[in-house]
Amino acid sequence: ETSESARSYVTCMADKLHLLVMERQLIVNLHEYIDRLQVKLDTLRRLAEELEIPMQAAEGREQEFLSNPLHTYTLIRHMHADWTQLESSMQQPVGQEQIDFIKQMQPELPLHSDLMEVTAAMHRVQQTYEMEPADMSKGLLDGVQLNANLSLLDCFEMGALLFRAAEFQDASKWLRTARQLWNQSQAELYALLNVSRGDITALLARSLIANGDFVHARDLLVAEPELWARKEEFFAEYWNERQSADFKDRYIGRLEKPFAKLCGSSHKPKPTRLTCYYKTNPSEFLRLAPFKLELLSKDPYIAVFHDVIYASEIAELIRIGEPMLKRTAVQNITQNVDTYISKDRTATGSWILNGNLTKLERNMIWRIQRRIEDMTGLLITGFSEQDLQLLNYVFGGHYQSHYDFFNCPSFPHDRIATTLIYLNDVVRGGATVFPKLDLVVQPERGKVLHWYNMLPDTFDYDRRSLHGGCPVLIGEKLALTNWIYEWDQIFRKPCLQPPVNRTYYFEVKD
Template sequence: MDAMKLDKDLIDNLKEYLHKLEEKINKLSRIAEELRQPLKAAEGVEEEYLSNPLHSFPLIRHMYQDWKNLEEFMQRPVGEEQIHFLQEKLPELPLKSDRDEATEAMYRMARTYNATPLEMTHGLIDGIQYRNTLTALDCFELGKLYFKWDFPEEAAQWFNITLNFDLEARKDVEVMGLHQKDLVLLLTRSLTEMGEDDKALNVLEKQPDLAENHTSLLKFYKANLNDPTDDLPYLSESYSKLCQSSHVPSPSRLHCRYNSTTSPFLILAPLKMEEISLDPYIVVYHDILSVKQTVKIIRFGEPKMEPTYIFTPKLGAIKHKGRTAVGSWLYSEDFDLPDSPFHNLFDVIRDITGLNIDDSIEIQLLKYGFGAHYGPHPDFFNGSAPDISSEGDRIATVLFYLNDAPHGGATAFTDINIKVPAERGKVLFWHNLKGETYDLDLHTIHSACPVYQGFKFVMTVWIREFNQMFIKPTYRKGNRKFFFDV
């Protein structure tokens, strides 16, 4: 009788174990089916699918965050074989820095293109409607960033949107690290920062495990307001308005014409030139590169691309949030390769600019992904680079657009309220130094607007001043302080 009773107890215990195991399996089954949906939607159209930022951001956020939480859940305590496989793959997953950059890219797009959290959640960016794929976890992550950067109103909107996913009915999100208690506390803090004390108390009272201490919590938050971090990217209002599709250019008397004067060759084959500005001198040349040539250039440079840097006088080249593209440099040996896509590049640049060109010019291929941008900056160094004394400053910039970026990615000159869309085959050319004096032209400060669909590929060429001393002399002394001045 005692043995039978023990057997019965063991079977009951086994059934309880099976019941617990079934609960875990069912929960994982629901999660797996949910995670599979984006892959099904992308099947056969992966590149087009990932060109949508509302697909790329969830993918990076999900791969960095969700699989680590799943790993922890799976270790309780079954599935050892799968856990070992996952542990082997964890080093290959995106890093925290990748997740953070993807989140910040969403912020940049929202701020630049004036998209509210509700519009972003419904897939609306700058008048373009996308199919929305943001999850509760995505919205929560964005809310935390807005709170960290001291935008409590937008943070509260993101947290409220997260609550609308009905987390009580979806306990599986807790496995991924999203607990309603944490969400409610952050929403309360955001409302407190906004001075909405009554709404904050109401939110706390509705959370069972917080209701009892709601007044003391509110008092604590009011006494310890958020101390925002100092790494907030600067996006000026003029920059944002210029990047938006609603921007209407000012009327201009400038016109388009055929240029046949900058080189003798153009007498036979003039180039289509569009005047953008005369002061500073900025022009666009159309139909310069063929589709075949741009494709070959992209194929050549893309495998070599690495994160780009900015140059500072004190620290030299550093990685900075103000520039988020990837790129690769071209060197003289690249032009001599068999079937090189750059075989006539120097001739093209000479025809466009009328300047002296040799193999010392700087050429960089750049790729801007979703949300990638380059904040307002000049192309001249102003004596801060180590090679200025031998080559001079960057007198001019030639920017080749290698593909179409239909939404975002324009080159914006904020000081003169001019925007140039990124369109395959055309070339943007401007002088960074004033022609008569070689003074630095501050009106050439420009930026790359965030890309919010597809990618933008460009090739940037910088031309130095000392090579031009015999063809572009200065006519009068300017205010520029040269590095060799005493």
């Protein structure tokens, strides 16, 4: 789409680094502009001081002063010529070059869509981890104190965009925080950036009104006579509030309750290890070097394997996949839409394709896939199509709860199971959760999560496999997904019959 920026300032680290480069250039440019202004100011001041000298000499002895013919000449020449000239000099713009520089940078600056995306990410983590804007503005994120805070302008913008998205309750909280951050000694600075205290209060009052909180709205307006005079206007807005459905639909998505709830508790340790043992089947090799298997659920079968991917392999996988990371799309075969960018999946990903790799790289992936076969007892025949995907989630990045199967009669070769290899530790957030099973899996470097998307005997879809990735709060999340396909299993389960009772749900979410 044309409105999307070419760069992913929200999701991609390399692009974010470009922001810092530009920001530094723009500050240097502003200093240059100030220097130009300063030169003009200094010159004008010198001129004013020089013009004052004869005026002081004339003070109290005006007639005597004017009877000096040279003074008369000077005065007439000066007043005729210089002021007119000065007027045009004063009109001359100063620092046009610097003004042009900003204009020239404009196409590379973050777009409105970037702002909305990052606002949605902030709102997502705020909701999921039940944080108060006042705490967030002080750098306190879900109990972790960061060395950062949000400015009045940051909080005002959050409030303003959430207001437009008709999220009035959260908008009120952000605007209240902005108001608390108001610092009168900075008022001129805020004005330069086009924000006044009245703007904040007025929008807060409108949010409160829209939210039905007339009492607090009234208190706010009464305290400021200028706004009180406009109260009818604000109340009128309440009746014909035109919310930006565009922003709401495209960026702000409500996380499903059970999903968000599991994410919210995900950082708390859970002592629910069902079983933990050494897996020595099915291969000969495992008897010598068994896997550490943690069984999370017996039915449906969900297991985690610890320390199964080497540090050197992790480094390689990231090195291979990272340069190709692109905003992930969601597949929706049932609606005859191939892939689309969705607010339900805010991550970047890259497909790892056989053809793009060197022999050495292919060998490494071959070895990992043989290990996954030993872990899962399932067969993997390759990674040529949509088998292996590196995923990267940054702040607020998530994957709404979903099924991994395509659930489509014309695409029967479906994903029987999924393995998810965590490539790093996430400081806070980013768990994989199974809302129907009340199960939370915290990412850990080198850990492999394995679950079935189908019932292993009938190959019917198992809706208990509903799962998602929680928004990342602090740090980033890197993982590699390896999907396992049903038809590959005929070599392991030769008596397998095609599923007869497979239920197609075609559950199309609105």
